[in-house]
Amino acid sequence: MKRPWAVTVLGLLFIVAGLVGLFYHVTTEKFGWGLILVLLLRLLAVVGGIFLLLGRSWARWLTVGWLAIHVVVSAFNSLEQMASHAVLLVIVTYFLFKEPEANYFRSTPAA
Numbered sequence: 001m002k003r004p005w006a007v008t009v010l011g012l013l014f015i016v017a018g019l020v021g022l023f024y025h026v027t028t029e030k031f032g033w034g035l036i037l038v039l040l041l042r043l044l045a046v047v048g049g050i051f052l053l054l055g056r057s058w059a060r061w062l063t064v065g066w067l068a069i070h071v072v073v074s075a076f077n078s079l080e081q082m083a084s085h086a087v088l089l090v091i092v093t094y095f096l097f098k099e100p101e102a103n104y105f106r107s108t109p110a111a
Contacts, residue, residue: 001104006095007052014049014063018042041069052096057105060096067092 021042029035045066051059067089074081095101 001100003053003055004101004104007055007101007104010063010092010095011049011052014045014052014066016049018045018047018049021045041066055104060105064089064093064096 019042022039025035025038025042029038044062048059048063048066052063067085071082071085071089074085096105
């Protein structure tokens with residue numbers, strides 16, 4: 001099955017967001033456990049984006065979970081950040097689990 005455009009866009013966005021975040025945090029923060037945790041979370045965005053493009057169903061859950069974590073973390077910053085991340089979470093979840101995108105993930109063998 002041909003990859004739906006929404007999966008392509010979201011996969012690329014997660015890859016870019018993860019890589020930009022990796023670069024930003026490596027260049028602006030001191031080395032420590034907090035930085036390691038942030039880098040692992042950013043790396044998960046890259047992994048999720050790559051495997052979205054490859055059609056792995058578990059990558060949908062990884063990316064939705066990654067965004068859900070951002071909703072919680074952004075709640076400590078501001079109501080506006082939390083609201084914007086919550087809206088993104090709803091949009092991404094909708095586009096990854098509706099038809100025909102859901103069929104794309106069913107047609108790819110699990111790895």
